[in-house]
Amino acid sequence: MPEFFSMTAVLAIFYVVFSGQIFLLSFYYPKKISSRVEHILMNFPPEVYPKLYPGFRPGHVETEKLKMRIYKAINYSIGIVGVVILAGMLESGYLPAAKGGDEIFVMLYFFLQTTPLLYISWKEHRHYRRMRLTFDEKKRKADLIRRGLFDFISPIYVGVAFLFYFAWLGFYVNHAGPVASWEVENYATVTLITGMNVFYALTIFAFVSGKKLDPYKAPNDQLKHAESIVKVMVFSSIMISIFLSFAQAADQYAFEVFDPVMTSFYMQLCVVFGLGVMMKLQDIDAIDFEVYRVLNKTEAA
Amino acid sequence: MQIQINIDDPVPQFAQLIDQIKKAVQGGKLLPGDALPSIRQLANDLGLNNKTVAKAYSLLERDSVIQTKGYRGTYIHPDAKANAAFDLTGWISDEISNSITACRKAGATDSEIRIAFADAMQNQSL
Numbered sequence: 001m002p003e004f005f006s007m008t009a010v011l012a013i014f015y016v017v018f019s020g021q022i023f024l025l026s027f028y029y030p031k032k033i034s035s036r037v038e039h040i041l042m043n044f045p046p047e048v049y050p051k052l053y054p055g056f057r058p059g060h061v062e063t064e065k066l067k068m069r070i071y072k073a074i075n076y077s078i079g080i081v082g083v084v085i086l087a088g089m090l091e092s093g094y095l096p097a098a099k100g101g102d103e104i105f106v107m108l109y110f111f112l113q114t115t116p117l118l119y120i121s122w123k124e125h126r127h128y129r130r131m132r133l134t135f136d137e138k139k140r141k142a143d144l145i146r147r148g149l150f151d152f153i154s155p156i157y158v159g160v161a162f163l164f165y166f167a168w169l170g171f172y173v174n175h176a177g178p179v180a181s182w183e184v185e186n187y188a189t190v191t192l193i194t195g196m197n198v199f200y201a202l203t204i205f206a207f208v209s210g211k212k213l214d215p216y217k218a219p220n221d222q223l224k225h226a227e228s229i230v231k232v233m234v235f236s237s238i239m240i241s242i243f244l245s246f247a248q249a250a251d252q253y254a255f256e257v258f259d260p261v262m263t264s265f266y267m268q269l270c271v272v273f274g275l276g277v278m279m280k281l282q283d284i285d286a287i288d289f290e291v292y293r294v295l296n297k298t299e300a301a
Numbered sequence: 302m303q304i305q306i307n308i309d310d311p312v313p314q315f316a317q318l319i320d321q322i323k324k325a326v327q328g329g330k331l332l333p334g335d336a337l338p339s340i341r342q343l344a345n346d347l348g349l350n351n352k353t354v355a356k357a358y359s360l361l362e363r364d365s366v367i368q369t370k371g372y373r374g375t376y377i378h379p380d381a382k383a384n385a386a387f388d389l390t391g392w393i394s395d396e397i398s399n400s401i402t403a404c405r406k407a408g409a410t411d412s413e414i415r416i417a418f419a420d421a422m423q424n425q426s427l
Contacts, residue, residue: 029361135347135348136308137308138307138308139305139306139307139308140305140306140308140346140347140348140349141304141305141347142303142304142338142343142346142347143302143303143304143338143346144303144304144322144325144337144338144343145302145336145338146333146336146337146338146339146342146374147338147342148360158390165307208342209339209342209345210343210344210345210346211345212345212346212348215348219346222346292409
């Protein structure tokens with residue numbers, strides 16, 4: 001560990017960053033998600049906007065509200081567990097291992113925190129799937145304008161993503177030594193990170209060329225959705241490269257004591273740039289909900 | 302410029318696409334050199350099969366209303382306005398009507414004309 005950092009300073013940074021992780025993932029974003037769902041349920045009820053609720057049954061709104069309350073309760077409970085862990089660490093005088101490895105606990109807690117979010121995402125995909133199955137619009141419209149990647153994101157960010165990926169790769173290869181002497185772990189790391197970037201690129205390609213999860217979505221909202229996906233993917237690629245480079249540097253220059261801090265900070269950035277960007281770009285007040293409404297005969301005429 | 306497809310329309314979807322693109326060219330809404338969406342993008346946006354849009358693009362390219370420039374994509378042809386006005390179906394109909402009239406004048410029966418037409422088509426496709 002560099003001498004100018006005392007263990008107290010390292011611990012102080014860790015407690016601040018880890019508290020941020022508890023707050024963001026277990027309190028702030030669950031509350032935002034829950035408010036968003038409740039806002040939709042209150043302002044766009046199934047009786048008036050039936051296309052938004054495929055397979056709607058009486059009592060649907062009450063059931064969904066109850067589910068949201070459970071969702072919040074689970075997240076808050078996980079948050080409290082985090083606070084208890086933090087208090088336990090303070091009480092027991094925890095010290096991060098000088099050789100690293102403690103970041104695994106930060107990761108495990110992060111996965112626990114994101115489990116309810118993953119469940120919500122899975123439910124959302126199922127919801128979209130039901131919407132696609134019930135989609136029966138006879139008149140379909142599209143803009144006759146070609147869309148490209150740079151309509152959604154500045155080329156600078158894409159360039160930065162490439163640059164950081166190759167910088168990490170160079171750094172990693174340089175540290176790992178000649179390819180001939182590589183072990184399975186080295187090949188697996190490079191393949192995994194490259195594969196992840198290829199997956200990001202394919203996802204971007206699918207959404208830029210118009211893949212619709214929600215078939216009713218208004219064209220402008222669909223563009224915003226594509227924009228949010230593109231930005232999240234590019235920012236994720238940049239962040240993973242930065243994180244891995246830092247992790248590599250920590251290993252190389254013997255400051256693994258910062259590993260838990262870096263891991264927690266990176267996880268939070270992923271959520272802020274993923275969920276945060278997605279929610280900001282798809283502002284609920286700007287979404288056109290009229291596409292989900294069934295017009296009466298006068299309105300249709 | 303927006304395009305609309307009616308799934309219930311008896312006119313095939315690819316024909317609706319061709320018709321609307323030609324009308325947009327004739328009406329000046331699409332100008333020579335304008336970029337068109339990729340087949341995949343338009344098919345996804347309209348919820349159609351890629352093959353339907355590909356067929357429409359291929360027939361528009363045959364009529365020189367659009368042109369494909371490899372990986373750069375599809376564009377409106379420089380002579381699109383003149384070419385879009387040309388009604389190939391109408392021209393075929395006129396040509397065949399003229400031939401049938403000539404055959405009848407020569408005393409051929411409808412059955413003989415049909416057989417001769419089918420043979421000619423068969424020989425051309427060999």
